[in-house]
Amino acid sequence: MQGRRLAVAMQGVAVLGAAALLGACATTPIDDEQGPATGPVTLTFQSLAFQEPSVAATKKIVDDWNAAHPDITVNLSQGSWDAVHDQLVTQFQGGTAPDVIHDESADIAGFARQGYLADLAPHIPAATRAAVPQGVWDAVTVDGKTVAAPTLLQTYVVFANTALLQQAGVALPTGPTLTWDALAAAAKQATTPSAKGLGWGLRQPTATVVGLGPNFDAKFFTGSGDTADVVIGDAELEVPRRIHQMAFTDGSLDPTSLTQSGTDVVKAFLGGRYAMIVAGSFIAQQIKEGAPPGFSWTVLPPLAGTSANQAANPQTLSVPADSPNVAQAAAFIDHYMQAQNLAAVAQGEWLIPTSAAARDAVTTATGGKDGWGATLAGADNLVTAPFQTVTKYPQWKDQIATPALQRYLANQIDLPTLRTQLADGWKQVAG
């Protein structure tokens, strides 16, 4: 009796457990071999624009297109940055990816290598190509194929609560750049019992550390694709070292903020708890929306170490290689890339458009106010970074770099240990 009961129980347990564990992993690739479509077609465009004005701008771009092209209808759907990668993995596998994919270049390099993305080079008109600098095109070129059109660029900027800085007697920095030393000094001076000089939302620290790395000429990787190797030297560790120093030596950077998301830190910034925060330029929209009456803020000049360079990781629009309507989708992307359209989305998202014409349009529309002058000035400092073309970069980022940097920024390990973990972890991931 007991034996049988046990057996029945175990069967139930095994089926339950196994089903829960594995059900989700069962996938069968679907291959649809459809020729180029003729006649009216319908495209789906998944946009990740999430701020209210840029959502509206995107909708207007789609509506304009649909009005002008009765035979190519674009359906707009809304995605989210948090989920886009996982979603695309399953959608590509299942053959259900949208015809126009919004993502960023560091994220799509892997998909491009897996052959999922169509080469857009033959479909992009020369004028559109010429409007964007070659360096930015390089960021979306994988194995000689142009796998996306680069749309918007993000830079990390320093937002300042001008009232708090003035109270602390810190002169607002002028000049073309703000050095890291000047940032540390200002943060120290602005630190009071009620407010820290600096808040920095580094819950996911890797993108920031790698993105700001070129400030000190950090490379992180040599080579590209599957043959890349990691490089962790003093240059690569300079950004985390300086953050750590402000947090744990100077006491001018709130260590709690280092474990939080950018959005959480913005709330504290608006509550007057930090004199300055470092964040992606898009945070300006949230400051603008959430600022209490009388809150005065500005964007300080671009951060600089040995240079003011930052890694260019443009947002992208791509087309799946399996889409039956690559040409039509590329035509819509070209429409999106037109200066007025790109400027409207960029302004809503507080990011830098990739084309100079669109940047001029943003300058005209905003008059350079609300920190737009300093934000757009960052465009000149964006350089191509090797990490974007490294196949295993996303895995190294998630499994190695993020936990190791989190440990270092929580003061759990020291700098030499961080170096070892970053370098040894690569061997484990790439091995």
Add this chain to the structure above:
Amino acid sequence: MAFLPSQRAHLPRVAQGGSGVPGTSAAPLPVDLRRAIVAGPFPAGGWAIRRRGVASGLLGGTVTSSVETITGGRPDAPPPARRPRRRGDRDAWPLLLPALLPVALFSVYPLLQGLYLGFTDSRAGRNVVTSFTGLDNYAALLGNELFWSSFRIGLIWAFSVTVLQFVAGLGLAMLLDLDLRLRWLARTLALIPWAMPPVVIAIMWKLLLNPNYGMAGNVNWLGEFSTALPAVIVVGVWAGMPQTTITLLAGLQSIDASLHEAAAVDGAGTWRRFWHVTLPGLRPVAVAVTTLDFIWAFNSFGLVYVLTAGGPGGQTMLPMLFAYNEAFRYGNFGYAAAMGNVMVVLIVGFLLFYLRSQLRRQA
């Protein structure tokens, strides 16, 4: 309908209460007789009738045998030690088929497919050919320190959640078992976490635990290395409380009050009665609920994914999150399925040990 064991269990009581003097067929029939008849025959007489089939005199036969049973007829007939195997089992297959088909299609097939996937090099990529690789995935997994460290975290998480949930659930169940005022309200409130999706629970707790504007003080619960896992465990316990509490409450109510009375008469205090009456009476329920809680805790994903996504520094990287990332971030479906297989085998092995020892003690 007629053969449910729980219904059969009514019969002896009916027989005792209704028939008065056993063996006297002239005794007045109990009001409950109809129920007793519907409930079916008591072992001795019943099996023969059932074998005779549904059409041939089921009613008459049943009534006769039931009355015999109730009125104490054939009191010496020994009850069969073991149910004889029913021929009906085989005949029932065609009737079960419509129910089994979806199970096979949507549960067994994906399960087997998933198991098989663990022995292939299936990965993301356009027109990628998947090939059988035998135990390669498992050899690679053996040297994957990150996976084993996440497995260790998973065990700490699952054990802590299960044990704390059991202790807290038992306390709450005993409280709700008392005849308190507004008990109906308290019992309803205890169910509420059950009605919330894990993602909503996680978002709610994230707000509560936020160091800037949360209600749990200025401590950075989910961000500190030392507090992240305990904080996540507390949320896990909270989320799983209802099913544990309700199951244990049902178990408590099934313990015969006369046992407590008898123990009290014998001079047993509250603690001794809890230890010697309540706990042994709860054992079957407790074993079932802790087993399920352990499996659920080990497999839970949404809660921790939203709360910490495995951070800070991998402190809350449960094996489920790890396997999810392997499949859906890096596109290594075969390797991720192998992780799933390993987890199933280890967890089943552990539960086998647990259930066997518990059932042996019970027997």
